[in-house]
Amino acid sequence: MPDTAHDAARLLRSSDWHRGATRWTQLTLAEDDPVKFDAVEWIDVFRQTGSNATCLSAGGYIAYYPTKVPYHYRSKWLGDTDPFGALVDGARARSMHVMARVDPHAIHNDAAEAHPEWVAVDAAGNPRRHWAFPDVWVTCAYGDYNMEYMPEIVREIVREYDIDAVFANRWQGHGICYCQGCAKRFRDASSHDLPQASNPDDAAWRAWVAWRRDRLTKLVVDWDRAVQAIRPNASFIPNMGGASLMEFDLETIEAHCPFLVVDHQGRHGLEPVWMAGRNAKRIRATFRDRSVVLITSVGPEEPVHRWKDSVTTGPEITTWIGDGVAHGMLPWFTKFNGVIPDPRWIAPVAEGFDLHAKLEPALEATKPACEIAILDATTTLRLYDWSSRDLAEADEKGFCHALVEAGLSFEFVSDHAMTDEMLDRFRVLILPNARCLSNAQCALITDWVERGGNLIVAGESAMAGEDGTPRAECGLTRVLGTRVTVAPRGPVKNTYVELSGNHPVNAGYEGAKRIIGGIRLVGIEADKDTETPFLYVPDFPDLPMEEVYPRDAATAPAIVTRQTPSGGRTVHIPWNIGATYWDVQAKDHQRLMENAVRWALSGPAMVEVTGKGVLDIGVRQGEGAALVTLVNLTNPMMWKAQIHEIYPVGPIEVSIALPSGVTGVAAHLPIAENSADITLRDGRAIVTVPHIDIVEAVHLTWKVPA
CATH class of the missing domain: 3.20.20.80 (Glycosidases)
Known part of the structure; x- marks a missing residue:
């Protein structure tokens, strides 16, 4: 060291x-x-x-x-x-x-006795003893x-x-404090009494989050x-x-x-x-x-x-x-x-x-340079407290894991920090379930798509305003070519979606006619300039077993794709595919999300990786350089801490798109601390990484043409 x-x-x-x-x-x-x-x-x-x-x-x-x-x-x-x-x-x-x-989260008895206003109070009006060490007191943070x-x-x-x-x-x-000071300060600021529980539909709760x-x-x-x-x-x-x-x-x-x-x-x-x-x-x-x-x-x-x-x-x-x-x-x-x-x-x-x-x-010497972005749905997530936020993030986590399994590198874009310039860095933007978006945020995304951006929208994205008030229509309907016919409903059991026609989004299912559907569903209809690779199978009972059969034909769109006049592509998945995949881990859902992203890319990704193993890939670029980081996740304990031993992988072939006209391309493996053989083909650098224990990287350098 x-x-x-x-x-x-x-x-x-x-x-x-x-x-x-x-x-x-x-x-x-x-x-x-x-x-x-x-x-x-x-x-x-x-x-x-x-x-x-x-x-x-x-x-x-x-x-x-x-x-x-x-x-x-x-x-x-x-x-x-x-x-x-x-x-x-x-x-x-x-x-x-x-x-x-x-x-500062706790104090001892002498401080609590001298300054009772320092102690947090629970909803029943009791000063809060520390949950893990009752000899001391939890402080009011506000x-x-x-x-x-x-x-x-x-x-x-x-x-x-x-x-x-x-x-x-x-x-x-640690949650809402109901002391007299907080109650007065909050009421003076918002005209509300302190909420009794976290509830995104409660105006007092939303006001407390802001306060x-x-x-x-x-x-x-x-x-x-x-x-x-x-x-x-x-x-x-x-x-x-x-x-x-x-x-x-x-x-x-x-x-x-x-x-x-x-x-x-x-x-x-x-x-x-x-x-x-x-x-x-x-x-x-x-x-x-x-x-x-x-x-x-x-x-x-x-x-x-x-x-x-x-x-x-x-x-x-x-x-x-x-x-x-x-x-x-x-x-x-x-x-x-x-x-x-x-x-x-x-x-x-x-x-x-x-x-x-x-x-x-x-x-x-480099900065992140991915083509794919997932929207960090801050406007939605801030309405949830820490205890329920994991569930609120399940759709995003499902998309993340689908992309990791696909070997596709991705970044995030915060809906609070979106600008035209930031969106223009990416070829594909994914909204896993960004339910709450302001009109201005919807307009930013719509304008980006109309400049040629490629958009994937899932779940109940854009179906509520920034304060959580429901919309009758998705705020991105203009670019998706869809309209809402049935409000979000669920949880629904025993749902399926049926493959319809031949489309890259429903490729690879080896003759299957239908796959598992979602748990929360939105009914939509599609414009004439769209395609519907999947249709909803009307849901039917899961018990008694004799009643487990579909009653009606699949006709309503379950996935809608569209090629926009500006040359972009959109995919609308009006059900919670990300959260369902995160919970169930059905390979069919991973394939569907990967298919949607690859179709939206409409060509090879900036970095493509082949070889056995699961790798978490990062892509960065700098002046005359690119860095591809490869984290080896291949392990029977990938889904449950703790990892007991490392299972090396390799060889791994990494194909990296090069800027036009560069010369003198060289590759270095920083962890192994040696150079790597490189092949140039069709505007890409092909590098073989012989071995990865935990982390390796490919550091490309080149000469920029004058």
Whole structure:
């Protein structure tokens, strides 16, 4: 592992300090660490992993330094020690960048008794004890505790220690707070009482979502100003807690956050590994050029079964880091508890960081350059709370996985950040189920299609306005050539769609006359200038078994394709194919989504990959260069953490479209650290990658004609 101290040193304490902070160690201390952990051991972990930046526990819930702020609880083992200060000094001695971690989500009894207004209140009017540790209290994130008191702690840390930033964890609150302060502030702002539950159809809930966004945005600004009033080159960096920026005012985030941190520490449930790289794509959907850091835990990540001071398998750690790195994320690992009873995580983290170090030069010289974009439906998703958002994202996840299986690289476009220029970067735009879109957003997409863009619309996309109010008609009907005849309905059981005629979208079904349909259906009719490769089979009972047969012929369109006057192509799939595939994993649905995308592309993709295995592919371009990253997902544990061992793949043939007229094309494999043979054919470079363990890349360079 190379020593990165020199690279970091030239940016120390400058306004661009974050550009040298590319590999992060986070140490979250336990209360008894002041008498148990070894600071020297952790300085050596910095060295072993090649970290050039660190995030260290400082204060908030517990202070790990001799704080003087009233009611700022000190570790009862602190004594006259300063573990935070010792770690800061050790990191600075290695020319590392340093960020102080604070956690404001809970307080102890003395603070709660002195300031009951700091404590969150549940819907029944009871002050909230901590759900996992009832000895302490959950704080109200939207009132004086975060807005007035925590800035005092932030200012003390920034004033007393040589740091570059303050990082806040669990600062956004935990659902609706029903304290008197929140009730009054919300009523004054919205004229509503606080909603009793999350419900996108409830006007009070929608108003609360907007009010919460305003309060959190103000907090980011106030804390950042508190930091910069003392250290002008420092910043406040909020933990975003997820992969989308739907909870914040985008202009404020752009002005105050020099880089973004995504807290998706690992897989849980049946998440596939490509979820790591998805985080990068979703942030880029809004901020194309902003650095994004992915936090990785060294232990398993399960929301129900929690083992926060544990170690998962090495292949799992390295693969999660590797997929994030391959899609442009900066790696960050976190360890809970300063004692290291099980050191098996150190080598896998170092291996993942080494993957980044090898790819870093090529990543910095290139930018994402995919042809296919999935719409990040922020306008829709922001109406759901964290507990229901996974289900709301199921359609998008289904399309993502279908494209990964197809070997097609893709990016995201945020519906909040859409512009003509951004859309024009892509050949195909997919709306998996963007139910809520404003008239202006629909107009942007419509205009893009009428300039020649290719559009795939699925589910109930554009069937409601930005506030969730239903439309009688899809907002994109003009370019799709369809009209709604039956409002969305479901869940429906035992549905099928029947193949109709010969069309590229229904190719490859080997004589099948029908395939599984969706669970939520929209009835449509189609214009004369369209084709209908699939028709709805009218749904019929699934019990008694004797009644399981179709009553009526399939006549209503289930998929409509259209070639637009401008030369573009559209596909309308008026049912929830993405969510159904995500839930059921029927290969027929993957094939249908792949067929739709390839037909919309109307030619080979920019990058085509052949060979055995499942690969998550990233495509980037720069001046005189292209970078194709290949993450090996081929594993029996692809769908369930933890990966137990790596199953290498290869040889893999990578075909890359070249700009016209280039010469001197050469190929390099950054992870293997050697050159690769290359064949030029029909305007494409063909490179064979002999072997991939976790990550490999093809870095093409060429001479641009004068």
